[in-house]
Amino acid sequence: MSSLQRCVKLYIKLAFQFYYTDFKINGQCNIPRKGAVLFVSNHQNGLIDPLVIGVSNKRDTHFLARAAVFKRPIYATLLTRLQMLPIYRIRDGFDSILLNNEIFERCVLLLKNQKAILIFPEGNHNLQRRVRPLSKGFTRIVMEMLNRYPERELYIVPVGVNYDKPTQFPSKVSVNYGRPLLANEYLNLSPRDAVKLLRTDVHSALTKLTTHIPLTLEYDEVESLLLDGQVDFLNPEVVNETIISKNFRTYDRKGEVMKKTLFRKRLLLINTWLPYILWRWGIRPKISEPEFIDTFRFALGISVVPLFYVFQSIAIAWIWNSTAAIIYLGFSIALAGIVSEVRFTSYRQRK
Known part of the structure; x- marks a missing residue:
């Protein structure tokens, strides 16, 4: 990590103290201090998500961000200096998708060199309090890394980021690091089964680390009940139990x-x-x-x-x-x- 990156990280960390009324970090003990780590997180809140994850752990982390934010040269230069890598989507054009091959190659080399990478496997951001289906992009990086360097351990650390009022100021945020998954264990399966099980396990882990309103429920109705009940969205375990039990309680506003x-x-x-x-x-x-x-x-x-x-x-x-x-x-x-x-x-x- 360069001196510029250290200064930026310190400044952002200090700024968050004034921006959020509470900033909770849970499960830092689950982050391997050394070795290759792939952080996989839910994605609600634009570029704030990678920032709160970046300042809440001590790993020197590279970030995958959607290519649209790299369009202007000045932004591209700054984001690159901050160790962000562009990831292209179909909407960016078929030719642009081919550029992902180079990005994935860089990710594999970073992991080979025992670095840490953050990726948002949902593929897009959305303010809804639920974990959306995961794309195959992160599994491609995992399998490519393990196929080339099966002797290297790769840990996948699920991360749940929770905001009480993501579009308002002031707000609160919690970052929950889950138990790491040893990706090497999936090599015992066929490639197809490994990818499927990996996506299932990561999705399941994320739904425990953040508020998750299942697709089987009426989203607006459930969220309204949660808001009226003034639940603590920084504690997803309790909130998810409330959703499952449907034991919504309404309290008087202070x-x-x-x-x-x-x-x-x-x-x-x-x-x-x-x-x-x-x-x-x-x-x-x-x-x-x-x-x-x-x-x-x-x-x-x-x-x-x-x-x-x-x-x-x-x-x-x-x-x-x-x-x-x-x-x-x-x-x-x-x-x-x-x-x-x-x-x-x-x-x-x-x-």
Whole structure:
């Protein structure tokens, strides 16, 4: 990992402390410290998903992301420096699909060299709280790696990412690392049976690590009952038990707490008026996919907002004095911390 990547990771990790009111990490003990690892995760929330996984474990991880975000050269350069690799889909054109051969080849070499890769086997993102059917892309990487280097161990670590309000601010998130699967054990089966069983096992693991509303149930109805019951979406085990038992309970909203939170958010918006105007009337209306709302808002928060506070502090120092500027800057940081209930101990590991 380069110095740039370490600095970016540290900055994003710090920014998440202000962005989320709670950031829980469970099961880090399931991540092999060394050797080839393929992280496979559910995919709800655009480019936020790889970021929260990237900062929640110590492995130097490469990421597979859809090729569409690499279209502009400046984005492609930045994402490549951050160890992201483009993956092409049918909608990108048949000729583009052929480029996946090169990407898969790079993935095999990375795993051969004992690196870690993150892939989203659902093949797309969706805000629905369920694990969708898995594509064959990740199994292709696994089988190609094992067929070429059967003596090398490859661990598949399922990851469940859970948000309580993925399109709102502030929100909460938990990252759950499941027990690793030793991919080499699937070599005892025929290629067809190995791929089928691997997809089944990974899908089953993911449904336990994140909220999963089965296809057999009416999605909107079940989600509405879960929201009304104010379940803790950061604890998918309990939520999934609620779904299966259909023992939905409704609790009274904490009105006073909500009023205080709303007041603090409004005060923060007033203090961040220019970035908010840029977001509300410039960026937000242009986002066609709701799965990218959080991505662009977070990008704005870690780039424009700090600069805005610095420029306002400079203006205050010029108009009044440096003491007033320091007080304002401290107030702005404290206010952002209060709204997000920032805790520098919120990164915690659970078995």
